[in-house]
Amino acid sequence: MSAVIDKARCNGCELCALYCPLDVIYMEDGVAVVRYPDECWYCGACRQECARDAVSFKFTPAMLGI
Amino acid sequence: MHLGGKTHRVKADVAIIGGGTAGLNTAMAAAECGASVLIVDKAHIQRSGAIAGGIDHFMAFMETGESWDTREAYLAYVGKVARGAANLRIHEKVLCDELPAAMARIEKMGISLRQEDGSYLRTQALGQPGPYSINFNGQRLKPAMALEVKRRKCRVLNRVQVTKLCLHEGEMAGFCGYDMRNGDFYEIQAKATVIATGNTNRMFKSQTGNPFNLWYCPANTGDLHRAAFDAGVELANVEYVRMTIVPKGFSAPGFNAFFGMGGKLVNGLGVPFMTDYHPQGDAAPRNVMVWAALTETKAGRGPIYVDVRHLSASDLAHLFSTLGIDKDTLPEFLMAKGYAREGAMIELTVSEPMQARPSEQCGSGIKIDEACASNVPGLFAAGDASDQMGCLHMCVAGGFYAGKQAAKYARARNRLLPLKAKELRQERLRVFAPMQRQNGLAPGEFENVVRIITTDHFGPIKNETSLKAGIAKLDALNSYRDELAAGDLHTLMRCHEAVNIHAVAKIVAETSLARTESRFSPYHHRSDFPESSDDWCGLVVARREGDNGVATRFETLLYDA
Structure with missing residues (x-):
């Protein structure tokens, strides 16, 4: 898991897909999608750039469990 | 079947590969000197590199009248904590001479280094003789720098991965790469080129298994590092594998904040232990902290924690706030783990190793001289990608210095040098070859094998036998490089990254083999040569030899005391 994008809130501005330093976010059908969730760095850049509060983060069982 | 899209030919006086902190400051300087500037970044300069999500401290001496706060005291500190890796003559140029202007530049871009009342909040850690680390809110620093290079009319190619440097009669002529979003191929000519692409990560196993x-x-x-090495460029300080202490489960920055604010490292018995290892205790240099944490754990006294329960309410509030500036998602991670803001014993662990500088006061990579120049005329390096710079303060200050030097070189060279058409054709075929393969090897699988070898053989403790066996295993992987397959351009990028990580891993192992002593343990710890030796106070310099060889030589560094 990784950054999670709320499709209902996303307005398709593309900033997260444009700026993601790991190239994991792409636009699909006009909304941003985390296409490579295992490659997320949890840097939070996408959330900081999002004007619609559409990005949250989900930590993996390994991150929380070990 | 992708053989790449359109070909674009671009020319510039100064081309910069890597648009992180160092690269953007290089661009600002070169533009200020009147050069036409091109920045090429694998991501997008708005949010690329080490401080993509933010940064919370900037290291500086400030001449406040305190004995530790002078240029001379700072250089003495560098000579002490980075002994054998930092070249002080270069340090004076890339940091000391540039520091006041670097700080002013950050503030002019609208990012304040001060607190709301105008004062500086400075903390002490990392072996510093006084509080050198200015705490500030750098969450918007990267976007501000990206705006600044656009204001200075620098051209930018985002999402372009550079794969090869092109020389003409031994001098830098240009380089090529491809756009990972559309497959277009770029052939770039520049009078001077600056590499500012940081260090090498994903080279060793990580704590959760996710690289x-x-x-x-x-x-x-x-x-x-790989492309330069292949072009005959010398590398230095690459035998060191850097590590830090991170929250268990999340390899995030926070070390400087935790210990700068007065956090105590304690073992599983609840006993603080750092004063057993260093007179400065929890303000010891990073490598000493890591060594101590590893030793405590190995002795069966783990796990390790940072104890922040004794901090005042206001210090705790600042700590959690600054942790979130350095790593945006860290405070919510700590909350999700169940740690309370009122203070807690937060479980930590030693992070993954990486190819990077052994100290905050030097770099690890392309060997530079006092003009940031490599041994190949026309090729310069800045920031973590160089052997003498690293960390925010040096990337801002030294990046700018490198830009001035590159612009000066470009001005003196009155023409662009030609690129060889045959060489570019061959590189284009090599670059897109993984997209021609069906059912080949996934880059993640290849990378994983590299990580197992590096971690088993030199991650971080090593000896002659482990290194030689590791090198043999890395060499045996060479044939698999030609089996890597990619179904899309993103995966193609990962294929090239995997090959580069593998290549740098071998250079790390070979240079580790050459240095028959230990220095900055555990960053370079040879179990067969566990002591440091004055004979090795200097740089192991690596250069390509033949098709697959690594030749090394030694260069002594001198210090006053």
């Missing part, structure tokens, strides 16, 4: 859960930016994969 992207890392302290440093996982997009930094030694792409230009």
Whole structure:
């Protein structure tokens, strides 16, 4: 898991897909999608750039469990 | 079947590969000197590199009248904590001479280094003789720098991965790469080129098993360390594998904040232990802290924690706030783990190793001289990608210095040098070859094998036998490089990253083999040569030899005391 994008809130501005330093976010059908969730760095850049509060983060069982 | 899209030919006086902190400051300087500037970044300069999500401290001496706060005291500190790796003559040029202007530049871009009342909040850690680390809110620093290079009319190519440096009669002529979003191929000519692509990550196993859960930016994969090495460029300080202490489960920065604010490292018995290892206790240099944590754990006194329960309410509030500036998602991670803001014993662990500088006061990579120049005329390096710079303060200050030097070189060279058409055709075929293969090897699988070898053989403790056996295993992987397959351009990028990580891993192992002593333990710890020796106070310099060889030589560094 990784950054999670709320499709209902996303307005398709593309900033997260444009700026993601790991190239994991792409636009699909006009909304941003985390296409490579295992490659997320949890840097939070996408959330900081999002004007619609559409990005949250989900930590993996390994991150929380070990 | 992708053989790449359109070909674009671009020319510039100064071309910069890597648009992180160092690269953007290089661009600002070169533009200020009147050069036409091109920045090429694998991500997007708005949010690329080590400080993509933010940064919370800037190291500086400030001449406040305190004995520790002078240029001379700072240099003495560098000579002490980075002894054998930092060249003080270069340090004076890339940091000391540039520091006041660097700080002014940050503030002019609208990012304040001060607190709301106008004062500086400075903390002490990392072996510093006084509080050198200015705490500030750098969450918007990277976007501000990106705006600044646009204001200075620098051209930018985002999402372009550079794969090869092109020489003409031994001099830098240009380089090529491809756009990972559309497959277009770029052939770039420049009078001077600056490499500023950071260090090499994803080279060793990570704590959760996910190679992207890392302290440093996982997009930094030694792409230009490999390309430069292949072009005959010398590397130095690459035998060191850097580590830090991170929250268990999340390899995030926070070390400087935790210990700068007065956090205590304690073992599983609840006993603080750092004063047993260093007179400065929890303000010891990072490598000493890591060594102590490893030793305590190995002795069966783990796990380790940072105890912040004794901090005042206001210090705790600042700590949690600054942790979130350095790593945006860290405070919510700590909350999700169940740690309370009122203070807690937060479980920590030693992070993954990486190819990077052994100290905050030097670098690890392309060997530079006092003009930031490599041994190949026309090729310069800045920031973590160089052997003498690293950390925010040096990337801002030294990046700018490198830009001035590159612009000066470009001005003196009155023409662009030609690129060889045949060489470019061959590189284009090599670059897109993984997209021609069906059912080949996934880059993640290849990378994983590299990580197992590096971790088993030199991650971090090593000896002659482990290194030689590791090198043999890395060499045996060479044939698999031609089996890597990619179904899309994103995976193609990962294929090239995997190959670059593998190549740099071998250079790390070979240079580790050459240095028959230990220095900055555990960053370079040879179990067969566990002591440091004055004979090795200097740089192991690596250069390509033949098709697959690494030749090394030694260069002594001198210090006053």
